[in-house]
Amino acid sequence: MSDAMRLSVFKTYKLYVGGKFPRSESGRVYEVTDSKGKWLANAPLSSRKDARDAVVAARKAFGGWSGATAYNRGQILYRIAEMLEGRKDQFVREVAQAEGLSKSKAAEVVETAIDRWVWYAGWTDKIAQVVGGANPVAGPYFNLSSPEPTGVVTIVAPQESSFLGLVSVVAPVIATGNTAVVIASEKAPLPALSLGEVLATSDLPGGVVNVLSGRTAEIAAPLAAHQDVNGIDLTGADEVLAKELEVAAADNLKRVLRPQAVDFSADPGTHRLTSFLETKTVWHPTGSLGASGSAY
């Protein structure tokens, strides 16, 4: 039987919420096309209810994920890189179609994205030493500052860089123990939805990353206003939307990462890791031995 005679199997792209792959509760989809306007798939058009469901899933996952050891989180992030490596061809095809890149350029983008997971896998058990530590207070107290994850973070993923950009904003948020509700690129959501399939097979607990596709403004508004969301990364929001979302985010004082020009192929630094960290400082009296002055 020749290839020409075989009808290929299309994939139904679905959301990734709480470790499952639901359709939008609204039953809506929208047409996703390649850079030339050719139909690729129907993606779920998420509703506000989908957004709220995703927050519930992310909150449920937060205790376990933030409480996991940093070493364990690193292992899982590395596992994501391994799974991606094995499905590289698929992502090269999807990124090439989504962003109108040549196959070789798309391959470069996907490889950089895989390497980015490796970079952040290594950060999980190092960031605490870099940004935390003992403080030499002027008194008989043990005093230690440690970073802790902020909580549930909404991520408005980059609109143009549908995969490398996406990975670059999601990985640092979860590396430190946050859980995420990710709004995929509006016009190129397919790589993000496929990433959900990779995450689902990488030992990442369900709900740590939740991926929604649809109209960015429609999904982002209820998330920015949601009282159980603790932070919001506005990278993929335009100027007008970003301001609107920042105003809504003020209602429960979400930590806000404003949009800024980013070259996703450059060294990412630590800024995205530290944007959704809180510092906790613990004091305890030390008591004193040898008060008589004797040094043993």
Place this chain on the structure above:
Amino acid sequence: MASAFDYAPAPESRSIVDIAPSYGLFVDGEFTDAADGKVFKTVSPSSEEVLAEVARAGAEDVDRAVKAARKAFETWSALPGAERAKYLFRIARIIQERSRELAVLETLDNGKPIKETRDADLPLVAAHFFYYAGWADKLDHAGFGANPRPLGVAGQVIPWNFPLLMLAWKIAPALATGNTVVLKPAETTPLSALFFADICRQAGLPNGVVNILPGYGDTGSALVAHPDVDKVAFTGSTAVGKAIARQIAGTRKKVTLELGGKGANIVFDDAPIDQAVEGIVNGIFFNQGQVCCAGSRLLVQESIQDELLDSLKRRLSTLRLGDPLDKNTDIGAINSEEQLARITTLVEAGEAEGAERWSPACELPTSGYWFAPTLFTGVTQAHTIARDEIFGPVLSVLTFRTPDEAVAKANNSQYGLSAGIWTEKGSRILAVANKLRAGVVWANTFNKFDPTSPFGGYKESGFGREGGRHGLEAYLDV
């Protein structure tokens, strides 16, 4: 118990401080009137005596101060860090030299006991400048990459509960990193900031590096909104903090907010009771409870509730309330009539909702703003006094049975600033500290502060940290 001892009055002399009848704004190195000539009076909350008349800055003055700060920024940020450091060391030293004067001034204007201004506020103020002075020429090594840059002009708005200490927390890191500042002190406590302006002059600080604009909320709002302000730092209420977060949305302004709290002080059944009682008293009655990180919710393990409350009530009966300048005074005056009204309203809500109110026998002075140390038992999580920040000498007592329940109740708050843990079991301290969603956790101690120790909140207690290496980040372009 209350009258077991009689103390002779031991007042600190107020002659050490010379308060002028009127003060101007401090802009570009000069004291000036407000452009529209407006003034307001600042009173001593313990006596309602008018201490001075102070110029009230308006939008035009804000613009002038920001321009002065912008102009000064060019040269100040270009100074070698070691030179900026020397100015800050000078300021730290002058504060030490003048600390008794400033302590008396602060007690007069704020109403808090001299014991606190003398032994807590002022030493910490000097230490804070000394600490950040040392950072000014070491920023390359602070972990923010090579050559981190200052932001520019910092607009800073501070509260009335620790007027000079909050000024130090704002100004010291801002100047060390090369920013210039426009600072608005609270309307009820402007004087120590104006004395600080004089210290800047004594230190030879270049004009425009520090500008002080006394005023009300409208002054602060104009400062936050000014288009040439690059950085906003605010300490105060969560409601105002949210308004500021909205106001600066969509701008380039970097912001740090240190807001309200409803700290849980958790006492387990194996805690050393006497030490815990001292910690509880310090946690909620230090500065009349007008402390954002106050331990205003006492969570006591059910099995020791009676024993602990008996000890606590006995201890509260020995607290001395009265003249803040008296060296034996434990509880001073409430900062303002407005704050007293707020406390009174919330306490009435506590009674109306069914909690049981208790205060030691305590005679309140006839003039000034006073509130007796108060505790409420039978408080549930739904009660207003368990949820809202009272910012006064009022403790709400709740109980728990298991560590998990204690953590759940402690974290059941919109706030996340401070918490306390009292137990002799080390692993329990670490486990509970780990689960508490609060920026500062005091174990077997409470209300300890140090310039090297980062301070700031989770959740709606704000974001950003003040103090330590962490505190530099708020003023650097990183």
